[in-house]
Amino acid sequence: MSRTTTRFASGAIAAAATVALLVGCASTPDAPAPASSSSADAGFPVTITGALGSTTIESAPERVATWGWGATDAVIALGVTPVAIPSDDYSGGEDKIAPWVSEGLEKLGGETPVILDGSASTLSTEELLTATPDVLLAPYSGLTQEEFDEVTGAGVPVVAYPEAVWTTPWRDAVKLVGEALGKSAEADRILADMDALVADAAAAHPEFAGTSIALLTESAGTYYLYLPADPRVEILEDLGFVTPKGVTALDTGEGTFYTTVSPEKLDEIDADVVLAFGETQDAFDTFASSDNARLIPAISKGAVAGLIGPEEISMLSPTPLTLPYGLDTIVEKLAAATAVAKG
Known part of the structure; x- marks a missing residue:
């Protein structure tokens, strides 16, 4: 088995495990609905304060760049085609774009975003600026203070964690993207759709509750256990698991979302x-x-x-794109394992 630690924690442990969920849940799972221009322009300027500092967005952004995990999906679900997105070196294809993101971009149309090299978990300000963004959204990421300062110093507002x-809860990440784009109401509707999707799955499987x-x-003999701060654990708890x-009790404090x-x-x-990960069925079977x-x-x-x-x-x-894309598959596998546990 390979190390699947963060989807996204591409800097913390290994990029092999950035994990996510997909495609299109604005008003319907199939087609993100852009907000009206009047709603998009409301509420500016807006100041957002994060761990790395405060940033002010003077007007509704038109050229949006993303970094980390989930922000790209939220931007697309809100009807905006980003101008720059991080490469997906784990689940992306030759173009380094995850399939759910590709589907969302295709539905929106527009130019293909600049693909920022995320393989080393280091943001290149020079590479970012080639896309001439007017905001960088990185609410769930490993952005460093130095990177934040470089990008803001170049005149581009940055929304960080x-x-x-x-560690940003996935719902909060969606809300931050909505706030930054002047689309908070639309973000709330997306979250309501996502919550309904999960609630329906939980209701269909009352055996998950409790x-x-x-x-x-597992990777090279090291076992990684994910903690409640990880969004992937959070979505399992939303389904009723605890x-x-x-x-x-096994948490050693070595990471924010894993031990x-x-x-x-x-x-x-x-x-x-x-619930465990395997890069191939053979690898999973060998592990199990x-x-x-x-x-x-268990x-x-x-x-x-x-x-x-x-x-x-x-x-x-969980993202506004991954959840509709993959929830059924995940629930089916969890149902089978739960049946064995309770059998």
């Missing part, structure tokens, strides 16, 4: 169900049948679901 790298779950991956005390677990402590992961993995009670029982391949893994991270 409110508190810490890779069932404990652990989100886990994070058991045995998971949070590592040594093999001798794997039996302390006391979840009813485990390994002696170490079978120390985890895996030993067979109450384990696997998301296989970059695209499927990425569908778990």
